[in-house]
Amino acid sequence: MVSGRELCRAGVAAALAMVLPMTALPGVAAADPVKVGLVSTLSGPSAVLGQHMRDGFLLAVKEMGGKLGGQETEVIVVDDELKPDVAVQKVKGLLERDKVDFVAGVVFSNVMGAVAKPVTANETFLISGNAGPSTIAGAGCSPYFFSASYQNDQNHEVLGQYAQQKGFKKVVLMAPNYQAGKDAIAGFKRHYKGEVVEEIYTPLGQLDFSAELAKVAAAKPEAFFTFMPGGMGVNLVKQYRQAGLADTIPFLSAFTVDETTLPATGEAALGFYSGAPWAPNLDVPANKAFVAAFEKEYGYIPALYAAQGYDAAKLIDSAIKSTGGKLSDKEAVRAALKKADFASVRGNFKFNTNQFPIQDFYLVKVGKRPDGKVETMVDEKVFSNYGDVYAVKCEMK
C-alpha cells in the first residue's frame, strides 16, 4: 500500500521534474542561479567538523565572487544534526522544494548511508565532502556520486602501512565499539602484518581512558594505533601524555589529532602521528593560498574537512564551467566532474572508476608553527596515487 502511494508521489514528482525545466528553460542561464544544497553536521558534539566543512565550501564560493562556474550561485546550508532520519527529510526538501542542482557535504558515514540513495535516485549529483563508506565505493557505487574526500579505510591504512614499513613488531589497537571503529581496526590491519597484542574496544563517548592506558603500558607495544574522533580523542591525547606513554610508545592515529581537536589538546599532542591526504602545510601553491585565506576569513586553522569542502566547491565550479552552465545534460556534467579539472589543495587528485579520488596519502605529525600555534604537518608520503580497495567491486564505467 505504502509503496504504491510513494510510487505515485514519485511519479508526480518525476512528471513535474520533466515539465518544469522545459517551461523555465529559456531564462535558465540568465536568471536562475545554480543551487547547491550543502549538508553538514552543525549541531551536537560533532558540530565543529561540520563547521570546518561548511566554512571551507563557503570560502571557495566567496572567493569566486559568489559564483560557481561563472554563474550566480545560491548555497543552501542545512544541518543534518547527525541524525540520518533528519538528514533524509532535509535532503528531500532540497531536492523537491529547492530543486538543487548539486548536493554537497555530509560529514558522517551513517548520514551518508541514509541520504545517498534519495539523492542519486533523483539523478542529482552528490559530492561528498567527507564521508566515504565502503558500500558506496564498492558494489553500491553510483554515476551520480562523487567523492571529493577519500574512502573511509584509507586514512587508517596509512598508519598500518607506516607501522609495517617501520618494522614495529607489536602494536596495541584501540577504537570505539561501533561500526566505524571496527572499520578503522580492519583498515589498519590491511597492510600491517606484525603482531596485534591487544585490540581494545571502548564504549562510544567514553571520557576517561586511564584503565585502557594502564593496559597499553602493561602490554609494552612498539606502537599504539587508535581511532578516537572528537572529544574522546581530546581526552585520550591529554591522558596519553599525562600517563607518560607519549615518550615511550609512538601514538599513531586517524581522525584523532587534527585541527578540530588541536585547539583543545594543544601541546599535549606534539609529536603525535596521524594519516591524511592533506595537511595545512602541504607544499602545493593552491593549498598555501587556501590556508592563508581561510585563517584570514575565519581566524582558525582549517582541518581536512575544510580542505575537502573547499575542493568540493572547486570541483562543482569546474564542472559547471566545462559544460557552459548546461546542467540539464547529466551525462555532460558527469563527464565534466570526472575530469576533476581543478587545482586541488591536495595537488595530486584524479578520479578512480568508482568516482572516488586517486591521491597521495601522508603520515602527518603534530608540530608547532613559527607563530606558536600547533597543526598537523606532513612528515612523509606513505602512498602515492592511491585508490581504494573497493573500486574493483564497482561495476560502473
Added chain:
Amino acid sequence: MSTTLLLVQVLNGLQLGVLLFLVAAGLTLVFGVMDVINLAHGVQYMLGAYLMVTATALTGSFWLGLPLALVAALVLGLVLERLVIRPLYGRDHLEQVLATFGVILFVNEAVKMIWGAAPLSIPMPEALSGSIRLMDGLNYPVYRLALLAAGLLVAGGLYVLVTRTRSGMLLRAGATNAPMVSALGVDITALFAKVFAFGAMLAAFAGAMAGPILSVEPGMGDGLLILAFVVIVIGGIGSIRGAFVAALLVGLIDTLGRSFLTDLLKLVLPPSDATQAGPALASMSVYLLMAGILFFRPRGLFPAPA
C-alpha cells in the same frame, strides 16, 4: 594480569567513582529532598567546566579561577531554580522531566553559541602537574590523586553537613515532611532554593575539577548524568551515604569490567569472540549491577527513612 596492574585499575576505578559521587550527590539531594527529577544536572556539570575555562582564563590561575567558577555556578543554580524548578514543585515527575530536558537542549546550544562547538581545555595547576611512576612505563598524574582526595574531602564534609548541622537537620526534616517543617516556621522555599543551588555547585565542582583531564565540550555531562542516575538508584534516593558507596561501586565495576573482562573471556572463548563479547558485557556490567541490587533491595542500598 599482574597485581600492580590490578592495583592501578582499582585506583582508576576509585577515581571515576569519586567523580561520579560529586555529580550524584547533588542529584540525590535534589531528588530526595525536593522530589524533583532534575535532568539538567548534567548540564550543570558541563557549565561548571565551561565557567572554569573562562575563570582560569580571566584570572590566569587555577586556584583563583575555581572559587570564581563555583560562585558563578551557584548564582546560575539560583536563577535556574527560580525560573524553571520552582514552578515544578509538587508537579508530576513527567512534567519535571520535560522541563529539565528542555533546559538541557537550551543550555547545550547556549554553550555552543558562547564558547563555540570545539572542545576546550583547562590548564592543569602547576603544583599538581607532576606524576608518580606507578608501574613500568606508566605514570600516574598527581592531579588524579588530588581529584581523588578532593572528592573524599567533599564526601566527608557533606556527611558532617547533613548529619551534624542545623541546615542538615532542616534538610532531612524537609525531605521527610515538607509541609510540617513549613508549618513550624521554616521558609521551605528558601531552603529548597539553597539545596538546589548547592547541588548545582557540587556538579559544577566536579566539572571544574574534571576539566584538566577531560575535554570541555557541549554535551559532556549527558553521558555522566545517566551513570549518576544509576548511582543514586543503587544507593537509595536521597541518601548521601548511599550515593557515596554506590558511586565507588559503579566506578570500580565499570573500570575493572573494561580492563579485565575481555581477558577473562579469552580463557573460555576463542579470542575473536572474546574481543567482541568483552566490551559489550563490560558496558552492560553497571546496569546488570543495578538490576541485581534492585532485585534484592528495591529501594537501594541505603533507603531514606520513609
